[in-house]
Amino acid sequence: MNAHVAPQAAAAGSPPKSSFSVERSTRLGTATMVFFAVSLGFSVSMPFWADASHLRLLTELACYFVMAQMWNLLAGYGGLVSIGQQAYIGIGGYALIVFANMLGINPFFSVLLCGFVAALLAMPISQVVFRLPGAAFAIGTWAVAEILRLVVANTTALGGGSGVSLVALKEFERSTRESVTFWISISASYASVLFVYLLLRSRFGLALTAIRDAEVASQSQGIDVKRTKFLVYLISAFGFGISGGLYFLSNLRISPDAAFGVSWSPLIIFMVIIGGVGTIEGPLLGAVLFFLLSKVFEDYGTWYLTALGLIAVIVTIWFPQGLWGFVAKRFDLHLFPVQRRLRLLRGPSGKP
């Protein structure tokens, strides 16, 4: 979905100025926001009445929401296709261990710090991977995640190859732990969606979509392409750091393979691709779909993954807009209107 930009129509001369308007919000978008607020309230109340096992599942889903949203921002909007975002999941997870287990900081507060650590480490890492052109960037990020995995596996203080448990949570009662973890994960997933939505509606978002659609042209219009991409990379690292911290906060145990393993990447990428890359709704839809499928087909391990790989291939080649892209196009549905849409009004002659 391209950004529709208005000035061309005015420059073309014929329609007088009053005959078109630039639409930035839709009625449906407002409805979404209302639903958003209501569902948030509903979710927050869940620990008081819902089953603990459901809370755990929803916490996992919330982590996927954040990851999918952040990968989509990076690849779908920033044009930075990475196969190595598990680097920041791992950094977040291990930062949690360092803060909570070793430094004695409140583990729930530590999750927020995990995001900052990830963003901080993303600065030097970006200096390396940004030197790789296009498709090579993707493999470079993966190599970085491998390096981190090996470094951690060779560091005895972090538990080495066999990993370490989050013992800092012992001092909390089980129900407190589960409720607070759930609240943090719910806030993180809502915040990530809201953040991406507001970001894309801002000046920065306009620059981002412009770069996605035509990098050279946007540079010539004065957009600092390198800086914009760098910022997107940092934001994405922050989000992945938070979700990594959260995931292992609810998992209670971390190992280098679980944290930095490449098996994260197909999950996240396939969620976004199947849901619809380059939209806010797509990753959400993809994450829910993926989550449900994985619970239903858990027992068919290899065949399930084979099918998932095939679906990703088929969707990418023949339905590149994904599920949500199809819905949006077919029904002109935009739950999160981020683009500026030109609406032609009826002129005095009755013609648009």
Add this chain to the structure above:
Amino acid sequence: MMIWVDAVMQGVLIGGLYALFAMGLSLMFGIMRMVNVAHGDMVILMAFLGLLMTEAFGLGPFAAMAVVVPIAFGIGYVLQRGVLNHTISKDPLRSLVVTFGISIVVQNLLLEFFSADTRAIASGGLESQSVALAGNLAAGVLPLIIFGSAVLLTIALQQLFGNTTIGRAFRATSDDPGAAALMGVNNAHVYAFATAIAIGILGIAGIFHGMRTIFSPTDGPAQLIYAFEAVIIGGMGSFWGTLAGGVILGITQAIGARIDPGWGVLLGHVTFVLVLLFKPNGLFPKTR
């Protein structure tokens, strides 16, 4: 002292295998700006095909190679013409996701049919033969054969690129696919032929890999990363550079492993990062 000389020599020899993995990656990136994420899984797939030929049909490893290479060539051609040609664009997203999808499919099908057990291709005693060199230094016959093949294939690819009609078409489409098409080059065929060569080489590389060491269905990603690092260290667009990149990666891994077994692969990765930081175009970039 001798142990370091030995480490360097073993590193050079294993570097030949990395170069064999890397050539196809370099070829595909050079011509189509495409990175085949499934490249490492193709190495393992060919190793399993080799295993099938030797165990089920009783072929020797080199006879198996003669069967697997044409199969690999065919797989490469069909894969590119039927699937990957649809993903070529300036945006790397589509080709990356599609080849990543293929990687997952290949890995899981191998797991389903061959289980997660580690396997090896019997090479009839070749793996234990060695040639005594100066002092108590010895080089394995199999690693020497692998390295020799890497050098020969580098020469062959360089010749193919420089002195043949298809090589000229490769260079033309790489520079400007639109203009090449206007001059009568069939880009779809050229791309498919390039991938066919890239995967065809893996028919040789995969079987050598299976003869040299044990392998299992999930070993592909590591091979992809080694191949990728060899390409980047050597510099894109030059086959001799890729061979040199493989050798440098092999040497640093071997030296690292002598310092501490846990640090071998890591030191190879570190070399890759250092090259990116200080010579982002690689150590032997194509001068043009």
